[in-house]
Amino acid sequence: MNSPLLRRIASAVVAILLFIYMGYQIYNSHYAKVQTETASYASTADTVQVTGTAVRKEKLMNTKVNGVITYSISDGGKVAKGGTVAKIYPNEQSAAAQQQIADLDYQISKLQKLSTPGDTYAASIGSIGSQINLKLVDLLDCIQSGEYTELTNSREDLLYLINERQIVTDKTANFNTRINALKAERDTLSKSNSAATGSVTAPASGYFISSVDGYESVYDYDKLLTITPAEFKEKQKEKPAGQSGSAGKICEDYDWYFACLAAADKASKFKEGDAVSIQFPFASNQTVPATVAAVNQADKDTEAVVILQSSSMNSSLALIRDATAQIQIEKYTGIRVSQKAIHFAKVTKTGKDSDGKATSVTREVKGVYVMHGSEIEFRQIFPLFSTANYAICQTDPPKEDLMTDSTVKLFDEVVVEGTDLYDGKVVK
Numbered sequence: 001m002n003s004p005l006l007r008r009i010a011s012a013v014v015a016i017l018l019f020i021y022m023g024y025q026i027y028n029s030h031y032a033k034v035q036t037e038t039a040s041y042a043s044t045a046d047t048v049q050v051t052g053t054a055v056r057k058e059k060l061m062n063t064k065v066n067g068v069i070t071y072s073i074s075d076g077g078k079v080a081k082g083g084t085v086a087k088i089y090p091n092e093q094s095a096a097a098q099q100q101i102a103d104l105d106y107q108i109s110k111l112q113k114l115s116t117p118g119d120t121y122a123a124s125i126g127s128i129g130s131q132i133n134l135k136l137v138d139l140l141d142c143i144q145s146g147e148y149t150e151l152t153n154s155r156e157d158l159l160y161l162i163n164e165r166q167i168v169t170d171k172t173a174n175f176n177t178r179i180n181a182l183k184a185e186r187d188t189l190s191k192s193n194s195a196a197t198g199s200v201t202a203p204a205s206g207y208f209i210s211s212v213d214g215y216e217s218v219y220d221y222d223k224l225l226t227i228t229p230a231e232f233k234e235k236q237k238e239k240p241a242g243q244s245g246s247a248g249k250i251c252e253d254y255d256w257y258f259a260c261l262a263a264a265d266k267a268s269k270f271k272e273g274d275a276v277s278i279q280f281p282f283a284s285n286q287t288v289p290a291t292v293a294a295v296n297q298a299d300k301d302t303e304a305v306v307i308l309q310s311s312s313m314n315s316s317l318a319l320i321r322d323a324t325a326q327i328q329i330e331k332y333t334g335i336r337v338s339q340k341a342i343h344f345a346k347v348t349k350t351g352k353d354s355d356g357k358a359t360s361v362t363r364e365v366k367g368v369y370v371m372h373g374s375e376i377e378f379r380q381i382f383p384l385f386s387t388a389n390y391a392i393c394q395t396d397p398p399k400e401d402l403m404t405d406s407t408v409k410l411f412d413e414v415v416v417e418g419t420d421l422y423d424g425k426v427v428k
Contacts, residue, residue, distance in 0.1 A: 034418035034427045041410055042336035044392055045328045052260025054320045057221040057253040060246050063200050068095040075209050076318035079202045088198040097193035104186040111175040114163055128165045200247045207251040209318045214240025224257055225294045232305045258308045267304035269329050270295050277328040284316035332385040334392045335408050340416045341368045345378050347403040365403050369421050371413040378423040380404040
């Protein structure tokens with residue numbers, strides 16, 4: 001290395017390498033690579049999971065029954081005061097026979113309706129085919145959701161439509177042979193089994209529920225809206241009362257409540273009068289509309305009793321007492337962007353006031369960088385709902401609040417990875 005020539009060559013190589021390195025850094029600072037993600041339209045819900053108790057205004061039907069009860073009304077069905085809820089038979093055989101007779105009468109009435117001139121003969125094959133397709137979809141929905149009571153109804157409706165198509169397409173003239181066979185079977189059952197020896201009537205108008213659990217008198221329906229968290233906890237500890245000899249109960253008020261304890265952070269999401277939706281995943285897949293009836297807490301930093309009110313009722317809801325519930329407080333729809341794409345930047349907005357004088361406002365706002373040709377552009381966003389992974393943003397925010405020319409839009413290429421990002425930066 002003492003040779004002047006070698007020293008000059010080494011110096012030249014170092015200079016070239018330094019030049020290449022500096023050029024690479026300058027190039028990267030102005031033409032950096034970025035990764036993008038397409039902004040999409042999405043909907044999500046703010047959901048709170050709780051465990052609570054269904055409270056209804058329940059009146060027991062304490063009736064002495066000597067025999068076997070056969071209910072005439074399904075759980076959750078409406079009944080008038082004095083209406084027949086069940087019939088009493090001397091033995092199991094007669095009760096089972098009566099149920100068979102009722103099923104046979106139903107089949108006979110359906111087949112007789114098909115054999116009567118009227119809507120059946122006026123119906124078109126196309127119309128019936130469409131109804132069959134819809135009913136098949138209903139059947140699949142019932143199977144998927146576990147609503148087996150509705151499954152029976154959908155099956156009967158489908159069978160009726162298939163028989164109706166047989167008539168319309170002239171594949172069957174009538175169902176007289178089948179009707180006569182069903183009548184003969186019904187008559188045989190009627191003659192060989194005992195008639196009802198009594199009946200059970202409703203003591204009040206309302207919803208009917210065949211089962212009792214002993215909690216009917218634990219909660220005071222009329223005072224529930226003022227219950228405190230401490231009182232609610234005490235009620236939850238109470239043991240159910242014995243209810244032997246009861247033939248069921250009537251819910252006198254069509255509105256019922258679902259009460260639950262909620263921690264302070266969850267309770268703050270509930271506002272009295274707001275509409276919410278409830279799902280009971282272990283009881284039914286039906287979404288139940290409800291209203292926030294009360295939020296009772298000592299102060300905003302303590303747990304609360306949240307009471308939801310609903311008038312929806314079916315056989316599954318009628319049997320709920322203590323249950324896990326998922327409460328959908330609000331649904332948000334907008335542009336979904338990744339949390340990795342969100343940045344803060346100072347933005348200056350210029351304009352004119354009412355007198356025509358130039359104005360300038362500078363604020364630090366939340367936004368994302370989007371591709372605009374070969375450059376990136378900063379756009380302010382207005383999150384409606386955020387999680388650890390993404391945010392749902394307003395699609396049309398108020399113009400007076402918007403500091404940039406526009407907000408993020410559907411199909412924008414949003415930058416999710418990149419370094420030294422700024423408005424107007426040229427990228428690859």
